[in-house]
Amino acid sequence: MKKNVGILNFNYGNIKSVERSLSTFPISFQLVSAKKDLKDITHLIIPGVGSFKHVMSQIKEKSMTKPIKDFILHKPVLAICLGMQILFTKSEEFGNQKGLDIFKGSVKKINVNNPNCLVPNIGHLNVIGKSKNKILNKLSNKKYYFAHSYSCFPKKKYDHLSFDYSKKKYIGLIQHKKILATQFHPELSRKNGLDIYKWFLNF
Amino acid sequence: MKNFRIIPRLEVKTKHLIKGIQMEGLRKVGCPVEFSIKYSKEKADEIFYDDIVASLYDRPYDLKMINKISKNLDIPLIVGGGIKSLSTAIEVFKNGADRVSVNSAALLKPSLLREIAKIFGSQSVAVQLQIKKLNESYEVFAESGRERKNIDLFDWIKIVQKFGVGEIICIFIDRDGMEGVADIEILKKIRNQTKVQLLYGGGISKYDEIKLIKSLGFNGVCISTSLHFNKMKLNEINRDI
Structure with a gap:
């Protein structure tokens, strides 16, 4: 089956x-802003560069909560930065907000236990960690581009890689079932980022 | 240079990459698309596209140009100059920006910064400060340094943080296009009062100056003249200091 990637599009x-x-891969892609757009999609990308409250309210307004959750159960999803954060139970960004609750845990400001750390974190940082998960090992020890004020704090143990910021460790990437969730932006991470897309598209 | 960003700043006027001295006497340097490709290949951390007349002459935004530049990058594109409203910001993001930088419009209406942050997140909103020393105090200017606003630099730094920006880009007008960076004491004071990401721009022409700015706790530098005219090379900037 030809791969057709959907990109969630809610004006952010x-x-x-x-x-x-x-566009560097031999696939097609289209924007997704309603339930019907999910029909022909083999892979879904939930992009970053947004605020939790705005994106969740758009998802609710367009009655997309259940369709997205159903899609995630069966097909591959790449969730980038904020896209990763909305998969969690809740977030503190602009007041307490409920997420899609696919990952158990919460999203908090990166300086929550670390008042000296600058918010946001922006730049190309090394992602580190070892895992039994072969894919994660391949993606580890490489630089990716981060731009975020909030970070994910899972309650359950998921396969993940981390990164160091202001002498603390944060979640850099989670791979769980058919989900690849990155706190960083693969599309802004030079060749290392394209390797993330390549891996995702072959899922 | 761990997590310290080197950012070529491309000032653009009607489709041309230009450069002036102290934001005046602009001369054409080349094509912004070609320069951004070159800098991205040379491992710049981000590209800062700064339309220096969109705001001044109230021109419609050159979205095609942003689109063209974005298409050829594999690093983030900051777009600034002429972001006068939330709807301009939305259009600019739609056409390839990964972050926006606001100056003149924020000086008129600081709440614009929060409006953008509410949709795109604080990390996607930067504010550019055009800084000039007048007598003994520093002030911020609008419209590429042309318009005095009688706003004290440190008052403004407080305000923009209150309105939710994630990054402050300090451009020192008197150092723009010159050799040599701003006074260290003022830079220290700015860092002290800023809890968000902080970039410096103006007069960088030596590798040691980058080291100095980094040692003061800044998170990156914007460089234009020295890169455009090959006085410095991106791949010769030592990233390990």
């Missing part, structure tokens, strides 16, 4: 940059 995000990365 850096969709052009995601499209640019996708």
Whole structure:
């Protein structure tokens, strides 16, 4: 079956940059802003560059909560930065907000236990960690581009890689079932980022 | 240079990459698309596209140009100059920006910063400060340094943080296009009062100056003249200091 990637589009995000990365692969892609758009999609990307409250309220307004959750159960999803955060139970960004609750845990400001750390974190940082998960080992010890004020704090143990910021460890990437969730932006991470897309598209 | 960003700043006027001295006497340097490709290949951390007349002449935004630049990058694109409203910001993001930088419009209406942050997140909103020393105090200017606003630099730094920006880009007008960076004491004071990401721009022409700015706790530098005219090379900037 020909791969057709959907990019969630709710008037936020850096969709052009995601499209640019996708256009280097022999696949087709389209924007997704309603339930019917999910029908022909083999893979879904939830882009970053947004605020939790805005994106969750758009998802609710368009009655997309259940369709997205159903899609995630069966097909591959790449969730980038904020896209990863909305998969969690809740977030503290602009007041307490409920997420899609696919990952158990919460999203909090990165300086929550560390008042000296600068918010946001922006730049190309090394992602580190070892895992039994072969894919994660391949993606580890490489630089990726981060731009975020909030970070994910899972309650359950998921296969993941981390990164160091202000002498603390944070979740850099989670791989769980058919989900690849990255706190960083693969589309802004030079060749290392394209390797993430390549892996995702072969899922 | 761990997590310290080297950012070529491309000032653009009607499709041309230009450069002036102290934001005046602009001369054409080349094509912004070609320069951004070159800098991205040379491992710049981000590209800062700064339309220096969109705001001044109230021109419609050159979205095609942003689109063209974005298409050829594999690093983030900051777009600034002429972001006068939330709807301009939305259009600019749609056409390839990964972050926006606001100056003149924020000086008129600081709440614009929060409006953008509410949709795109604080990390996607930067504010550019065009800084000039007048007598003994520092002030921020609008419209590429042309318009005095009688706003004290440190008052403004407080305000923009209150309105939720994630990054402050300090451009020192008197150092723009010159050789040599701003006074260290003022830079220390700015760092002290800033809890968000902080970039410096103006007069960088030596590798040691980058080291100095980094040692003061800044998170990155914007460089234009020295890169455009090959006085410095991106791949010769030692990233390990």
